[in-house]
Amino acid sequence: MSQTAELTRFLHAHIPLSQAMQITARAYDGQSLVLSAPLAPNVNDKSTAFGGSLYNLAVLCGWSLLRLKLYEAGMEKKNIVIQEANTRYLLPVSGELQAECRLVPEAWQDFLQPLQQRGRARITLNIIIRQQDKPAVELTGTYVALD
């Protein structure tokens, strides 16, 4: 099973809301991850994407990217939790929801080193949702990995 198929399966099995949203892991290249979800189950009263669905997709995109990277680093037992998130809604989203998170190599190293030494570390990630190539939602999230 591919890493993206395994991630989709994990999310649906352990976070029922990700299944209700029909989230799919689309692409992963070792540095960036794309998650998507169709509009229909994520719509609001204005027939655009519900702000909560946009948040969920973005926050899970960052969380999932950390999970994939920690697996590769042999630290699959770590728990990853969201500690703080700032979300800016710039444009309504009227089609498929698609979130992307790209890891800055330096930030990953700054996270990995204290995590290996002290068992706990924090990282801030930027996740973006675009609407026809324009930024529609920007989420800045601080995640903590711990035992």
Next chain:
Amino acid sequence: MSQTAELTRFLHAHIPLSQAMQITARAYDGQSLVLSAPLAPNVNDKSTAFGGSLYNLAVLCGWSLLRLKLYEAGMEKKNIVIQEANTRYLLPVSGELQAECRLVPEAWQDFLQPLQQRGRARITLNIIIRQQDKPAVELTGTYVALD
């Protein structure tokens, strides 16, 4: 139908994710609103509440309170959108999710006046989710009402 029953019906009819979350409007006294949701459909891989579900409940609590208040003020045609949200996760939530938003009367007046005069206004609300009386999630959201 009571205001809380009508609100629950509206949310389920227009925002499918609120139905997947089994959100219920619990109490409204003209100044504060309580929304709740059971843990089961909102659980994460650690058997506590998913951070995205906590966000959705909180952001809809603020949104719904504004909707109720705008109805009472005869401005039921206004659209309310979330513009920016800051979410702080302080404690895991391991039982029913319950969010409360309380309106500060001065903030409501500072919102209502420009809304009546210029057709558009912005308000910042604080929403809290408690775990056994301790703050577990704090969301500060800026909402915009417009035509």
